[in-house]
Amino acid sequence: xxxxxxxxKIGLLDDKxxxxxxxxxxxxxxxxxxxxxxxxxxxxPADLKREINxxxxxxxxxxxxxxxxxxxFCPYCGSSNVQPxxxxxxxxxxxxxxxxxxxxxxxxxVAGFLGKNTNQTDFVCMDCGKQFKK
Numbered sequence: 204x205x206x207x208x209x210x211x212k213i214g215l216l217d218d219k220x221x222x223x224x225x226x227x228x229x230x231x232x233x234x235x236x237x238x239x240x241x242x243x244x245x246x247x248p249a250d251l252k253r254e255i256n257x258x259x260x261x262x263x264x265x266x267x268x269x270x271x272x273x274x275x276f277c278p279y280c281g282s283s284n285v286q287p288x289x290x291x292x293x294x295x296x297x298x299x300x301x302x303x304x305x306x307x308x309x310x311x312x313v314a315g316f317l318g319k320n321t322n323q324t325d326f327v328c329m330d331c332g333k334q335f336k337k
């Protein structure tokens with residue numbers, strides 16, 4: 204079998220993604236698509252596989268091409284009609300709560316509710332309605 208993006212051969216033991224329209228994508232192109240370095244030759248994380256499963260091969264090709272041009276797009280349908288929802292915010296942290304409780308008593312447990320801003324922003328696609336982070 205071959206990767207539909209780069210046309211390289213995918214070995215039987217190599218892990219791969221599977222698109223909504225039943226095409227395979229190799230781990231290198233999975234990393235390009237999500238701008239990450241999580242996928243390896245013999246392991247593509249389940250969360251990335253689920254996202255690829257919801258995408259069509261056309262949307263993936265458009266996404267990879269648009270990433271090279273630097274424009275923002277929906278990773279599911281390929282549309283550039285996206286709107287920001289706001290900065291991604293992490294919620295309750297058990298580690299902070301335990302650390303705060305140990306250091307300052309029960310009042311410090313409130314520290315677990317102090318969220319932390321990340322460098323990701325949440326977006327929504329105005330065409331397909333799906334939300335994603337960039």
